[in-house]
Amino acid sequence: MIDQFKNAGVVRFFPKGSFLFRQGDKVGNLFFIQTGLVKAYYETIDGKEFIKSFVGEGEFIASMQAVVADSTCSFSVLSLEASQVLEVPQQALLDLVSCDAEVAWSVNKMLLALSMKKERREYELLCMSPEARYLAFYEREFELIERLSQNDIARYLGITPVALSRIRKRLGLQRT
Amino acid sequence: MIDQFKNAGVVRFFPKGSFLFRQGDKVGNLFFIQTGLVKAYYETIDGKEFIKSFVGEGEFIASMQAVVADSTCSFSVLSLEASQVLEVPQQALLDLVSCDAEVAWSVNKMLLALSMKKERREYELLCMSPEARYLAFYEREFELIERLSQNDIARYLGITPVALSRIRKRLGLQRT
DNA sequence: AAAATTCATTAACCTGAGTTAATGAAAAGG
DNA sequence: CCTTTTCATTAACTCAGGTTAATGAATTTT
Numbered sequence: 001m002i003d004q005f006k007n008a009g010v011v012r013f014f015p016k017g018s019f020l021f022r023q024g025d026k027v028g029n030l031f032f033i034q035t036g037l038v039k040a041y042y043e044t045i046d047g048k049e050f051i052k053s054f055v056g057e058g059e060f061i062a063s064m065q066a067v068v069a070d071s072t073c074s075f076s077v078l079s080l081e082a083s084q085v086l087e088v089p090q091q092a093l094l095d096l097v098s099c100d101a102e103v104a105w106s107v108n109k110m111l112l113a114l115s116m117k118k119e120r121r122e123y124e125l126l127c128m129s130p131e132a133r134y135l136a137f138y139e140r141e142f143e144l145i146e147r148l149s150q151n152d153i154a155r156y157l158g159i160t161p162v163a164l165s166r167i168r169k170r171l172g173l174q175r176t
Numbered sequence: 177m178i179d180q181f182k183n184a185g186v187v188r189f190f191p192k193g194s195f196l197f198r199q200g201d202k203v204g205n206l207f208f209i210q211t212g213l214v215k216a217y218y219e220t221i222d223g224k225e226f227i228k229s230f231v232g233e234g235e236f237i238a239s240m241q242a243v244v245a246d247s248t249c250s251f252s253v254l255s256l257e258a259s260q261v262l263e264v265p266q267q268a269l270l271d272l273v274s275c276d277a278e279v280a281w282s283v284n285k286m287l288l289a290l291s292m293k294k295e296r297r298e299y300e301l302l303c304m305s306p307e308a309r310y311l312a313f314y315e316r317e318f319e320l321i322e323r324l325s326q327n328d329i330a331r332y333l334g335i336t337p338v339a340l341s342r343i344r345k346r347l348g349l350q351r352t
Numbered sequence: 353a354a355a356a357t358t359c360a361t362t363a364a365c366c367t368g369a370g371t372t373a374a375t376g377a378a379a380a381g382g
Numbered sequence: 383c384c385t386t387t388t389c390a391t392t393a394a395c396t397c398a399g400g401t402t403a404a405t406g407a408a409t410t411t412t
Contacts, residue, residue: 042299042302042303044303048303050302050303052298052302064288064291064292064295065292065295068288068292069292074295074299108284108287111284111287111288111291112240112244112287114291115240115287115290115291115294116240116241116244116245118291118294118295118298119240119241119250119294121298122228122294122297122298122301123218123250125298125301125302125334126218126226126228126301126334127218127220127224127226127334158301158302158303
């Protein structure tokens with residue numbers, strides 16, 4: 001299935017700190033991260049940042065709102081490391097899904113996997129304390145954590161960097 | 177598409193306070209709520225309840241984990257009102273999806289709608305304060321709120337009933 | 353190399369949510 | 383009809399996270 005996307009897409013290179021797309025843009029394209037790391041985040045009116053997710057090698061990211069409802073992106077995606085990305089245009093994506101049963105099935109599985117990931121995220125935000133969320137993230141994404149700043153980890157957990165620093169001190173996880 | 181489900185499913189009646197399924201059960205069936213209201217919630221080890229969502233007339237609920245991964249349900253579903261429910265067995269659902277392109281397409285749309293709902297929920301839990309979440313819920317689900325207890329609203333917002341009572345007092349929304 | 357910026361940590365103070373417990377009202381059960 | 387249970391509210395207290403600001407280290411820029 002990747003082959004069809006490879007044929008339909010373009011490989012692009014995003015230097016560290018550049019945007020794949022920005023909140024408010026109308027970009028319905030699908031982005032496969034081939035190498036590197038990006039973050040998807042919301043920016044509120046008062047300038048606060050909240051990180052939805054980190055997306056690394058072999059994963060993908062798109063604004064569902066933009067792809068499906070043909071509306072604007074509700075979040076921004078920024079590269080945290082220099083990244084090589086396969087960008088599949090929205091129209092090519094829609095065409096493939098409606099014409100190619102194999103692709104449709106793959107997209108289905110991708111959606112399901114995404115839904116289950118979102119379900120876990122919802123569970124953690126709803127049921128767990130910031131400290132428990134940090135511990136869970138630490139267990140699950142150990143290698144990822146080493147590539148992230150404390151700022152970004154905090155913003156992913158929904159707390160401030162100051163609070164994260166206190167949590168790390170409490171847990172004796174500082175000065176790694 | 178509803179017709180295929182109607183043929184494949186059974187209509188059941190759940191009195192108020194009864195379970196459609198419980199956390200830990202292996203129930204991969206799909207439930208259409210025809211009349212009434214149910215809540216889907218997690219129960220933690222220390223006995224705390226966190227409500228994932230309320231599901232009312234014309235909506236559906238299933239444990240994706242159970243349907244897709246054939247594993248156990250990670251949450252319980254309980255009727256808050258006497259409810260009439262169309263229950264479609266897991267196997268019938270899977271058969272329909274793989275054989276009937278129209279159903280597959282409908283399920284696809286259902287999944288997409290679900291994903292977008294989850295996205296909004298994630299946004300609210302990540303970016304908004306309890307007070308702001310309550311206000312948003314109040315705006316969006318005004319008629320639903322009148323059918324819910326303060327306890328259930330609080331557990332949906334991820335706070336305690338005491339905290340919700342204080343918020344309502346602060347906002348001057350008490351004694352409605 | 354020097355200057356500027358970014359980053360993680362810490363301190364001090366404030367605020368809002370959790371906890372426990374008491375109260376009164378409403379609903380349910382016998 | 384009376385008792386019991388459930389529910390929403392309130393008070394008192396505790397505590398974790400937010401805010402602001404300062405510090406020093408590390409990185410980046412010039």
